[in-house]
Structure formats: C-alpha cells, structure tokens
C-alpha cells in the first residue's frame with residue numbers, strides 16, 4: 001500500500017514536470033510594429049547569439065541564414081520598399097538548447113532589439129530542448145514619403161543692431177539673416193519710435209525694403225534717425241507665397257530661437273555754442289572771397305532732379321597755401337574728394353561735440369592722428385579754381401561729416417542721393433561763427449607793451465619790435481624778436497610781449513628768442 005502511494009506520488013510529480021516542460025516548449029511568437037519612418041534611411045540587421053540556425057526573410061525573400069555561434073550584420077535596405085515591410089526572424093533548433101539575438105538599426109539608431117539565452121552557456125526558456133522552429137519574430141516596418149513639404153512662413157535666423165547708442169544723424173547698422181522653406185521675396189526694416197521719455201511717437205511701420213530671393217539671405221540695412229529718441233528695429237520678412245514673419249522677428253517657421261526687436265537710443269548732439277574756432281587759412285575771413293556759400297545749390301550732384309545743397313563754404317585760396325585745424329581734435333578720415341575729378345583730398349577732424357571738414361587739399365596729417373588747434377594739417381591742392389571747402393557739423397564723426405553737399409528732396413531709391421539725410425542735417429553755416437585769426441599767422445605785427453614801474457623815469461622804445469624770420473610760422477618753430485628799450489632810471493622795468501609765447505619778465509637783454517609753442521592765445 002505504501003509502495004503504491006509512492007508510485008502515485010511519482011506519477012503526479014512527473015506529470016507536473018511534463019506540464020511544466022510543455023508550457024516552456026511553446027515556441028516564441030512575436031509581432032512587432034515599427035515606424036512609419038520617412039524614406040531615405042538605411043536599415044541594418046545584426047543577428048548574433050545563434051543556437052542553432054537563424055533565418056531572416058524580408059518581404060518573403062530569404063536574405064540570411066547563419067548557424068551555431070555565427071554572427072552577422074547585413075544591410076537590408078535593398079529589400080525594403082515604401083509602405084509596409086515584413087521582416088521575419090526564424091530560429092530553428094536541431095538539438096539541445098537554443099538561443100537567439102537580434103539588433104535592428106535605422107541609420108545609427110537602434111530601433112529594435114531582442115535576445116534570449118546565452119549561446120553555449122544558457123539555453124533560452126529555461127534551457128528548453130524542443131526541436132524545430134522555436135522562435136519566430138515578425139517585424140512590420142512601415143516606410144513612407146515625408147509629409148508634403150509645407151510652405152511655412154519665413155523667419156529670422158540672426159539679427160543684430162549696432163551701435164545701440166548714437167547721436168542724431170549717425171548711422172545704425174541692422175544686420176540680419178533670413179530663411180524660408182520655399183523661397184524668399186523681400187525683407188523690410190520696420191521701426192517703432194519713442195521719445196527719450198519712452199512715450200510712443202510712431203508705431204511699427206516699414207522704413208526700408210530690399211528685394212531678395214533664394215531660401216537663405218544675409219544682408220544689412222542702415223538707418224539714421226533724424227530726431228533724438230528711442231527706436232526699436234525689427235524685420236518683416238515675406239516669402240514668395242506671401243507668407244510673412246512679423247517685425248517682432250517672432251519665429252514662425254524654423255528654429256533657432258526668437259530674435260526680438262532691438263532698441264537704439266539716439267541722443268541729440270551736444271547742444272550749446274561751439275568754441276570760438278580758429279580761421280583755417282592765413283589771414284582773416286574779411287580778406288577772403290567766398291566762392292560758394294552754405295546752402296547754395298551745389299550743381300555737381302543731383303538727387304531726384306534737384307541739385308544738392310552746399311554744406312560748407314568754398315574759400316578762395318592759392319595752391320600750396322597752408323590749411324590749419326580750426327580746433328584741436330583727432331583726424332577721423334582722409335578721403336578722396338572725387339572719384340571723377342582731380343579735386344584733391346579731404347580731411348575730417350572730430351572735436352569735442354562737432355566735426356570740421358577740409359576739402360580740396362593735400363593732407364599733411366594721417367588718419368587717427370591728434371592735431372592741435374592751429375596746426376598746419378594740409379596745403380591747398382592745385383585744382384581748377386583752387387579753394388578750401390570748409391564745413392562744420394554738430395555731433396560726433398559719421399560718414400555724413402565728410403559730405404560737401406546733401407540732398408534737398410527726399411529719396412532713398414536714387415543712388416546719387418546715397419541714402420543721405422536732407423540738408424542741412426547737423427551742418428551749420430561756417431560764416432555764422434566768429435573766428436580767431438591764426439596767432440601764428442599774424443596779419444598785424446605784434447607789438448610789445450611796456451609798463452614802467454613806479455618812481456622810475458619812463459623807459460623808451462628805441463626801435464620797433466622786429467621779427468627776423470619771415471612768416472608764415474609753424475608751431476614749434478623758433479622765431480627771433482628783436483627790439484631795443486632804453487631805461488634811463490635805476491628801477492627795473494617789466495614788459496609784456498603780445499605773442500603766443502607768454503609773458504616775459506627779464507631785463508638787460510636786447511633780443512629774445514621766442515619759442516612759438518602755446519596752443520591758445522594769451
């Protein structure tokens with residue numbers, strides 16, 4: 001009886017074990033869906049960890065069959081087509097345990113992988129020993145054309161404005177890159193104006209326009225606000241189908257990020273009176289003939305059918321005559337006065353809050369050099385009707401500083417107008433100012449004034465002051481002033497010499513060496 005119980009128990013155990021092995025003997029059957037992926041990629045399948053035979057079928061074609069311990073990666077792209085694809089991975093076991101391993105790549109990316117067991121070490125499914133087909137993977141891979149190319153709005157991919165602080169009349173440069181998926185048509189520069197207190201003066205509107213084409217374009221605009229205030233700049237880009245990206249540069253098409261509008265502060269040029277300038281030529285203003293006055297029609301340049309207006313004065317002069325800096329400053333520009341005519345060159349000096357320009361000269365200074373008031377900076381060029389064009393402009397240096405004439409009518413299309421602002425912009429009439437005669441170029445001789453000391457017989461001038469070297473004189477040059485004073489008393493005498501050299505207080509010498517060095521008069 002007892003033996004019988006054992007037999008029943010053993011039968012139950014073996015039955016249980018056979019149920020177990022029956023459960024694990026179920027073949028693996030997996031169905032995997034991948035995609036849809038856009039066309040154009042390559043697909044690679046790696047088969048490894050094989051025990052015993054692995055077969056690969058793509059769309060019903062056998063493309064690979066490898067055996068125990070083998071490993072292979074194949075490019076299956078050629079077997080694939082647009083639409084649905086079926087990749088079958090079939091594993092057959094010929095004896096003992098079985099294992100498999102698969103990796104599917106799309107380009108460099110793994111899009112699916114699976115493996116079971118470890119070949120030669122550990123069989124899959126608890127070392128199942130079933131023979132025949134033991135694992136079947138069916139991958140449904142969908143490949144399709146990308147969505148129809150969309151006609152998206154264009155957008156701004158870079159945007160810069162510099163400088164962010166300028167004086168009225170100075171240029172602001174707006175650089176940009178724009179892009180569109182279909183094609184670009186034009187880019188517009190838009191501006192929003194506030195006063196310096198931040199009150200809105202004018203809302204967004206177009207102020208410049210460029211026609212462009214292609215899918216990408218880089219360029220720039222220039223703007224010169226004519227009034228102090230705060231100005232916001234943005235681009236309004238239009239593509240070939242009329243879609244646009246608004247002036248706030250908001251991103252409506254592509255990355256990268258949003259380039260918002262950029263603000264520029266425009267300050268009025270330094271107000272107030274200019275310092276008393278020094279006359280730029282030998283002698284005095286009254287001795288000179290003015291060939292063309294400030295604001296006269298300048299008939300060498302028309303803008304929209306109207307002559308430009310003269311921004312300076314043309315002072316008659318002789319070739320080779322020295323030209324002097326009207327005030328101390330820095331040479332900001334040396335330029336050719338004309339590309340067409342033999343008109344000599346021009347010099348722009350930036351002073352404290354204003355610039356002066358000297359045209360039709362042969363410069364004796366170089367760009368960026370410091371010059372002092374009264375320094376000889378050039379000589380008059382030998383042109384037809386030789387003269388000095390002398391101009392004065394309020395504000396810091398800009399390209400406008402060197403303009404000899406500016407348009408009197410508005411146009412930004414006409415190339416002859418050079419996008420210049422309207423006359424007079426910040427130029428002022430040089431004849432509205434008073435000048436100091438160049439003290440180194442006296443049109444009148446310098447006389448010493450003698451002041452006798454008290455209780456002393458009056459000293460007498462025996463001979464007039466005589467300057468031995470002939471003029472004109474230059475800063476740094478030594479000149480000799482000769483004179484004779486008779487002092488019949490015992491008390492010392494003092495005297496002043498009216499010159500740039502300063503006050504002299506010495507006795508018992510008959511002649512003096514005066515070094516001409518001072519930059520300002522006594």
Ligand SMILES: [Zn+2]
Pocket residue numbers: 292310312313314388389390404
């Ligand atoms: Zn001129």
